[in-house]
Amino acid sequence: MGAQVNTKSLLSGAEAAVVQFENVGMRYGLGPEVLSDVSFRIAPRSFQFLTGPSGAGKTTLLRLILLSVRPTRGLVSVFGEEVSGISSGALTGLRRRMGVVFQDFRLLDHLTTYENVALPLRVQGRAETSYRAEVVELLRWVGLGERMHALPPLLSGGEKQRAAIARALIARPDLLLADEPTGNVDPGLGRRLLRLFLELNKLGTSVIIATHDFGIMDAYPARRMVLGEGRLKVEG
């Protein structure tokens, strides 16, 4: 909590950032730095695209926000909490406030679509009857109402993507991270999914969408965080 106080004092009264990076550097092992001196701030209820060529470090940046890797140098704060030396209990608490759509979906193949989407609520220890209606409603909304009993290996790429998005949204996260969420769908569905993210953003969720789909980025004028050669440039 002390870290939160520090962040607030730095921002001199401004609302605490959802994510804040200060001079963050990241390298894997002894390799070259994937990210160098990256500093940015994600405000509450904001919407931004994270873009850049393949291999520019988008996925690494998302992994840093997700706290699945730690920075080699610099400070990372998530929901006002500085994450170096964070306890595993606090880490779980922060992750429950995030929703994430992975580029490779990461659905659990032995669980049905319904069970996969319900997973974030199930791991919170909630009874199945308490969330059944919400899960079914969201599944129908993303067009998977007829596929809720199917196992992921039987879903098409687009269906898997929608299931992954539904899983990220079901717990109404404060922060949504999506890695190439429109990569496997036709442009029409891509725009529909973007509308879904915008709806969520209007309800108060901060959204970061990593993409190099300019069609999507041009469809909605939002802040663009452009990564190139490990350095970040913010546009808009």
Place this chain on the structure above:
Amino acid sequence: MARTTSGPGAPEPALPPTLRRNAPLVPTDSAASRSLAAVIAILTFLAGLCAGAAEMVASSAGQWQGSVAQEVTIQVRPGPGRDLDADIARAATIARSEPGIGDARVFSKAEAERLLEPWLGSGLDLSDLPVPRLIALRLAAEPAADLKHLRARLTEALPGVASLDDHALWLQRLSTMANTFVGVGIGIVVLVLVATGLAVAFATRGAMAGNREVVEVLHFVGADDDFIARAFQRRFFGLGLRGGAIGALLAIAAFALAGLLARAARSGPAGDEIEALFGAFHVGWRGYASVILIGVIASLVTGVVSRLTVRRFLA
């Protein structure tokens, strides 16, 4: 696995009735699971056999001890210039007058000589040999006999002629043997349970490595280490319960079968020997209870070890 929504109060009638809702989070790899359950069943079976056998030896030894301790013997030796029959009568009188002695039976000369037959053979004239004579005393349940006092009185009345044997040496050897059997049995049961724990730890590490992605996804969707450990524990406890139950049932069936066979063979000459050695080949409720207890402990060990292994793996 499939749960139906039929029944009163199902809020979503449009849901497919066979929709599966709470499948185990850790995938059940059937081949590895069956192998682990089989290993646990075999180990539980072996531990159950050991425990039942140890219990049988302990209870048989207890029966022998009980019957041997019920009796003490006075030995009256012929001495030069002494009237053996008078000495015997005197010793018997002293014994009968002692409180706690229920009954005193004097072995006749012929009976005493018959006792020597296994060693000396039959048809010998033993009248010239100084064959000692025995008085078998049966101890009463109440009051307890003071054997030390009886021994002192016999020594005083018939010095160097009469001696009292309370079978203490035999009882001690019997008890040592029975305790050794029980100790070895407990040791083997403990070893088998340790082996079960190690097998489970190994299997859990394998399952964790094989399900690395599942664990990662669970972490990302907000599961804490305890939740993940519980998911693995539930799966392995189920396997342990299945293996433990099968092993314990097989051990109980083996004892029941051996008991039936022993009872069937009792009419023959071998049956007498088996009965002499094992009593009535009766494991008793304590034996069966210990077999069931081992099954339960094996399942608990499986659950606890898998949980600890997962916690260490995640840490």
